[in-house]
Amino acid sequence: MDNRTNLDDYLAGLGISDADENAPPPPTPDAAPTAMPTLEAAHEDPKLVLERFLKGLTARIDPSLSFNIRENEDALEVEINGEHAAKLAGRDGRTLHAIEVIAYTVLAKQAGRADLRVRVDVGGFRKRQADTLAKLAERLAIQVAKSGEPHELQPMPAADRRIIHMTLKEHPDVMSESVGEGAARRLVIRPRHG
Incomplete structure (x- = not known):
């Protein structure tokens, strides 16, 4: 069995094919949404497009997986459930990020919605990750406030940096800022000077 052919067939079924090589690349986590060219006939309901994509994806990964889609004003949020769902993180x-990028591309092509984000979670992974990052931010804030020296973190995705920024937004002793470009973009926590 030729895996390349099966993948090509699957991607073609999603509206993604080798013919799309000249299409703009998917957005990076730091990039603002930009309008992507869409097919004239491509204006299906985004939730239905995402549901169809996820049915195909979960059927191929693990047919016992299920999912729930919630609509927000700027995003479709997906929770994938099942006995082995946590492995998808x-x-x-x-x-999860790769699934989000592919789902975003599918929505842009089939629903004409390049402005709509997709957030995918499995078994509360994103919530646990957010809690861990918030605790890290609080620990580092205490360290920076005591030492008076800035602390630079390793490069991380925009969503993770945002959690730390939001955690420290109102902190009286420290402030945070993102520095660097692209995949090397990282967060620095500095003492807040009155």
Whole structure:
């Protein structure tokens, strides 16, 4: 069995094919949404497009998986459930991020909605990750406030940096800022000077 052909067939079924090589690349986590060219006939209901994509994806990964889609004003949020759903998170949430990028591309092509984000979670992974980052931000804020020295974190995705920024937004002793470009963008926590 030729895996390349099966993948090509699957991607073509999603509206993504080799013919799309000249299409703009998917957005990076730091990029603002930009209008992507869409097919004239491509204006299906985004929730239905995402549901169809997820049915195909989960059927191929693990047919016992289920999912729930919630609509927000700027995003469709997906919770994937099942006995082995947690494996979908991947290392540091990388698999979830990949699913989000592909789902975003599918929505842009089939629903004409390049402005709509997709957020995917499995087994509360994103919530636990947010809690861990918030606790890290609080610990580092105490350390920076005591030492008076800034602390630079390793590069991280925009969503993770945002959690830390929001955690420290109202902190009386420290402030946070993002520095660097692209995948090397990282967060620095500095003492807040009156």
